[in-house]
Amino acid sequence: MSVSAKISNIARGSLHDGPGIRTVVYFKGCGLRCRWCHNPETFSQKREILFSPTKCIFCGACSAVCPEHHTAGENAVTFLRDGCTACGRCADVCPTLALSLCGEDMDMDTVFAAIEKDRTYYTASHGGVTFSGGECLLQAEAVADIACRCRTLGISTAVETALFVPWENIEQVLPYIDLFYADLKIANSEKHRQYTGQDNALILENLRCLSLAHSNIIVRIPIIPGVNDTADDLEGFARILRSLGPGIRQVELLKYNILGASKYDAIGKTWVRFSDTIQSDEEMHALCITLEARCGLPCIC
Amino acid sequence: MYEVLKYIHAHIGDPLNLTQLADRFGYSKWHFCAKFHEYTGRSFVKYVRHYRLQLAALDILSGKTVTETASAYGYDTIGGFNKAFLAQYGCLPREYKRHAKETQLYYERRAHSMYPLTDRCELLKQLVTGTNDYEDRYCIQRQVYSALGRIEAAEKGCSPTEITAAGLCNVLENFSPVILPGELIVGFNHPDTKYPERFTPTDTPEHRELAKRNRIPEEMLDRYFAFQKDPALELHFEYRKHIPDYAHAVSAAPTQQELDSTEDQSSIARNIDSNHTVIGYEKVLKLGFRGLLEEVRAYEEKNGPCAMYDGMKKLCDAACQMGKKYAAEAQALLDLEDDAYQTEDLEKIIEVCSRVPEQPAKTFHEAVQTLWFAHILNTWEDFINANSLGRLDQILYPYYQRDVAAGRLTKEEAFELICCLWLKLYRNYDVQQSCVGGTAPDGSSAVNELSYMMLDATEQLNIIRCLSVRFSQNTEKDFVQRALEVVGHVQKGVPFFFNDDVMIPALTSKGIDMADAYDYTQIGCVETVIPGRSNPHAVTGEINVLKALEYAMNNGGSMMYPHLHPGAETGPLDHFDTYEKFYAAVKKQICHLLDLTCSKVKKYREYSALYNPKPYKSLLTEGCLESGRDFNDAGAKYDYYQIMLDGIPNLADSLEVIREFVYRQKKFTLTELKDILEHDYPNEAVRLSFINKAAKFGNDIDSVDSIAADLIGTACDALDALSGKYELSFHAQPFTYWWMVDRGQQTAATPDGRHRGEIMAYSVSPMQGRDFNGLTALLNSISKLPTTRTPGTTSAIVEVDPKLFTDRNIPMLTDILFAAAKNGLENVQFNTIDADTLIDAKKHPEKYNNLAVRVSGFSQKFNLLSEDLQDHIIGRTKHACL
Structure with a gap:
């Protein structure tokens, strides 16, 4: 019997989640609630109904199968999320994909079949598969299972993680992963709790262990305007980075992005905008230079 | 400013100082900066840094150590050098070297044309592309x-x-x-x-x-x-x-009589097959x-x-x-x-x-x-239109080689001559195709210096110029990558790409000698020809396979023109109690349409042999002189007819919907479905569910992809049989030219959610907006088609964001192209999207499901972006296009 996991999406042909051409598997569920997250549909590990009212044509198919949670009028439609068990009947009948089910259980055979389809492309480009999320390492058993299969076939593997998981989970996948993208969000623990819901003690501990246990790690820092872009913040990052083992290959600064806005609507949550503008290349570059000087690791943006 | 650049290039190893340089050339500092930026598109500092790093990269590739190189280009610390290198190349010097070694991609060396456009060509370009009143010209x-x-x-x-x-x-x-x-x-x-x-x-x-x-x-x-x-x-x-x-x-x-016998002109068409040639210019x-x-x-x-x-x-x-x-x-x-x-x-x-042209050409200049x-002369015989030139890099190379060896010709002069030829060919609607690259009969690559030079000319002139690139798994990656860079830099969708590994077996399967098959080239858009040895009768016959579905649902009658009954009788709808029976009826209709169009072609051939001789084309086509028969009287060594198939992706999608909704879920009967289509989807929810709730071609989903493959296979079989019946050779060509618009307008609503009169899919590209699984999935779907049976080429246009074509991504796109070719891709063209499309995409998001845009460090589907971000990107695209 194959392992199964909650998967929110499998995206093929990505050029930006590691070297070469990659398939990205998004696992659902995360222990953090970063307020800027652009994948909010992966917060909860439970199945969820995503609802995009703009796509709705008011056909009433949903209210016909589930009058408890859906009401449809001439030109209006409402979806009552409370008490919804995400059984998916409404998504089944919705002709427009305004309603869709996110986070179905997928067994790893299916996931692997999807990954395998692009094997020629991985070989040609030194690409492979990237496990992302949410926090993919919350479902470490599944990741280990599939990463092991990929390795057997020579498909390179990468993980994108915030490391807010028990160390055992990381250990479980460690032998099968070629590249770790480890997120570092905020250096100050209290501030970390304020913006992500959790303090960063576990994360830092895991990062330290990982930097000793694995040799190919890229640390990623999302720069959120007004949250973690002050000199103090940078100094904090530098201090952490200096204390790490030899496995860190590079530090990557990510620009703030507002991509998730429409997704918050779709899961019935409120989106917070941190900045009206996106950093310019020059600003990012300046941060890069500062951080690099202080932490001694190559920084890119 | 040219002098300034020359100076900079000569003194690139020395410390360069803006003030001194400005003084030296008699500018004020401010004026110098402005001038410099205007001329090079970069600031002085950035230009110098970029150029130094370019040279540094070459040094590193040639085996110098990083330390050595860093100090040679004025970097005090390795850290500083590394950082600058990283910023420009996205990796550290040692990684760069390793990567380059691994993949043989010394691409930065070729990322820009080796030759600048000469003043002469600039001037000629203005003359040729000038905006004079067109009738004046x-x-x-x-x-x-x-x-x-x-x-x-x-x-x-x-x-x-x-x-x-x-x-x-x-x-x-x-x-x-x-x-x-x-x-x-x-x-x-x-x-x-x-x-x-x-x-x-x-x-x-x-x-x-x-x-x-x-x-x-x-x-x-x-x-x-x-x-x-x-x-x-x-x-x-x-x-x-x-x-x-x-x-x-x-x-x-068509005469009135022809109209009567064709009844429904929308299902088959017999087009003019003239002015589509590549004749033996080499002989002249x-x-x-x-x-x-x-x-x-x-x-x-x-x-x-x-x-x-x-x-x-x-x-x-x-x-x-x-x-x-x-x-x-x-x-x-x-x-x-x-x-x-x-x-x-x-x-x-x-x-x-x-x-x-009286005497044989001796020099490169004479050859051009x-x-x-x-x-x-060829265009004077009939129209200019799609008379094409063939494999120019191969034809001209011996002359080039001889001249360069003898010291008669510099490479810059050769480049200028090519530019001059390109400018001669310039037209704003250009289908005078030429081709570079390809494979030699011994399997080695035929790419030569001229192949590169022709890509350079295309890039430097940046005019509309119909150019294709032939490649196989044996072709240098560097060359294909350079071609993709040109796609990115020129933003006009040229060159197109043809896969020799598929084309050559496809041609030999049609009885073309191996050695000749290796010499194939393209006419006009994507029609295949053996230059100087064939009359390919391109775009001669055409069928609209969506009509086959219409007729199968109507026992041979037309839905669009109800008084007409052009199809075969395949029986009333209640006879089709299984999907297989219905599918068989559709296939029967396809064969019927092919028979109709082939019989027309046969008639046209007889007419053409009598009244449409082409002495000049015959003179330069092998077989005509020898046999004493005209080019249009089957005189050519290879005489075949390319029959176009329109609407394959739409028909595959439609059949998948029928299988799913009528036979599996039994939500509708065929009669109910027919009613829906006749009334052009009175219920939008039904149409959307047909679109969204059944698999669509272009997403690497076997169930529907295999239908498309089988449909093309059916047409190939039918054409093979008809070749015997009419004693003519027919090649299947799943290619629509731009008639997907006209044929779409003449076709009733179809079960794939296509409205009555709506444009159908281009060639074998998925229906617009129906592919959402990314580039690799799309290419996989197309690669599943029986491409080795269709020498007429299964043509596909892939729409991509121009920002995908950055120098950083091009190596990966090259990998994608090679991998897709390995999977069986036959032809692909990249359409880089302009702002207008994005604006339309914003207005009609449902049509552009597959449109992904690069937002900053990542790409995202355009539809998923919030409105202001869409505006932002539209704005940016416009800016980028200027």
Whole structure:
């Protein structure tokens, strides 16, 4: 019997989640609630109904199968999320994909079949598969299972993680992963709790262990305007980075992005905008230079 | 500023200082900066840094250590060097070296053209692409002289071959040569208009003025107009039937009788197959028209005289004079001219044109000039349109090699000559295809220096220029990557890519010799031809497979035109109790349509053999001289007909919907479905569920992809059978040209959610907006088609964001292309999207599901972006396009 996991999406042909051409598997569920997250549909590990009212044509198919949670009028439609068990009947009948089910259980055979389809492309480009999320390492058993299969076939593997998981989970996948993208969000623990819901003690501990246990790690820092872009913040990052083992290959600064806005609507949550503008290349570059000087690791943006 | 750059390049190892440099060249600092930026598009500091790192990268590749290189280019610390390197190349120097070694991608070396555009070419480009009133730029000499020549011959009672030859000879005799300032390659310029050849002057003051500018003698013009005005039009109409150009017009429009027998014109069409050739220009280069004349005489002696040989002899004779006329014109200009710069050019023109095209070409310059003359003659015989040039890098390489070896020609001069030829070919609707790259019969790569140079010329000139690239798994990655860079830099979707590993087996499966198959090239858009050895009858027949579905649901009747019954009788709907039975009916309709179109082609072939001879094309096509039969009378070594298939992706999607909703879920009966389609989806929810709740072609989903593959396979089988029935060779070509618009308009609603009259999918690209699984999935779907059976090419356009084509991503795109080719991809064209599309995408998101845009460090589907971000990107795209 194959392992199964909650998967929110499998995206093929990505050029930006590691070297070469990659398939990205998004696992659902995360222990953090970063307020800027652009994948909010992966917060909860439970199945969820995503609802995009703009796509709705008011056909009433949903209210016909589930009058408890859906009401449809001439030109209006409402979806009552409370008490919804995400059984998916409404998504089944919705002709427009305004309603869709996110986070179905997928067994790893299916996931692997999807990954395998692009094997020629991985070989040609030194690409492979990237496990992302949410926090993919919350479902470490599944990741280990599939990463092991990929390795057997020579498909390179990468993980994108915030490391807010028990160390055992990381250990479980460690032998099968070629590249770790480890997120570092905020250096100050209290501030970390304020913006992500959790303090960063576990994360830092895991990062330290990982930097000793694995040799190919890229640390990623999302720069959120007004949250973690002050000199103090940078100094904090530098201090952490200096204390790490030899496995860190590079530090990557990510620009703030507002991509998730429409997704918050779709899961019935409120989106917070941190900045009206996106950093310019020059600003990012300046941060890069500062951080690099202080932490001694190559920084890119 | 050029001097400044030269200075910088010469002193790149020294510390360079802006103030000193500005002083040195007599600018103020501010002015210098502004000028510099204007000229190079970069600031001084960035330019110097970029150039230094470029050189540094080369040094590192050549084996120097990082430390050594860093200090050589003025970096005090390795850290600083690494960082700058990282910023430019996205990786550290040592990784760069490793990666380059691993993949053999020394791409930065070639990421930009090796040769700058010369002033001469800049000037010519402005002349050629200038914005003059287009009618001013018409050259009507060919129309007038050709018609006069043909009428004269027709009046004498000559045969159609002689009439065609007489028309062409008359143009050659009377045309007046024009040499533009700065030209190196001379000859007739085709103006910047879509169909100059279809322009017919009438007796108006404006056109008389135009004729005067064209230096057409008044008495000739009077005769031409008199002919036009002759009241005995009926009589002249009879003439016209014997004048091939007019014959085209006549044959293109179906007669009433034909209309009656075709009933539903929308399901099959028989198009004109002329002006789609690549003939043996190489032969003119090798023999010259004098040599060709000898050859014709030899065959005449052997086979006995005939009208075709007569016509050819006259043609060769007249063509011998072509160069001489230009030499004389140049001499006349020289006598007037006292500018030394011009003098040199004119002397060169005299030297070249007094030899070619009469004599064999000896030098590269002569070869290019001969090629252009030979091409002009071809376009004078019928239209310019899609008469194409073939594998230019292969044809010209021996001449280039010899000249360079002998020290007669520098590479820069060769590049300039290529640019001149490119400018000669320029038209704003250009399907004069040429091809670079490819594989040699021994499996090695045929890419040579000229292949690169032609890509460079395409990039540097940045004009519309129809160019394709042939590649196989054996082709240098570097070359394909360079071609993709050109796609990215030029943003016009050229070059296109053809996979030799699929094309060559496809051609040999149709009985084409292996050695000839290796020489294939393209005409016009994507039609396949063996240059100088075939008459490919491109775009001859066409069927609309969506009509097959319409007829299967209607027992042979048309839904769009209910009074018509053009299909086969496949039985009433209630007979189809299984999907397989229904599918069999659709296939039967497809075979029926193919039979109809092939029978038309057969009739047209008989007509064409009698009334549409092509002596010039015959002269340069293997088989015609030998057999004494015309190009259009099956004289060519390979004579085949390409039958186009429209709507394959839509039909596959439709059948998948029928299988899912009618036979699996049983939500509708076929009769109910027919009702829905006849009323063009009265319920939008039904239409959307058909779109969203069944698999669609283009997403790497086997169930529906296999239908598309099977449909093409069915058509191939049917065409094989019909080849026997009509004793003609038919090649399947799942290609729509732009008729997916017309055919779509003539087709009722289809179960794939397509509205009545809506445009159907282009060729085998997925229906617009129905692929959402990314580029690799799309390419996989297309690769599953039986591409080795369709030498007519399964054409696909892939729409990509221009920002995907950055120098960082190009190596990966190259990998994608090679991998897709390995999977069986036949042809792909990249359409980089412009702002207008994005604006439309914003208005009609449902049509653009697959459109992904690069937002900053990542890409995202356009539809998923919030409105202001969409606006942002639209704004940015516009900016990027300027």
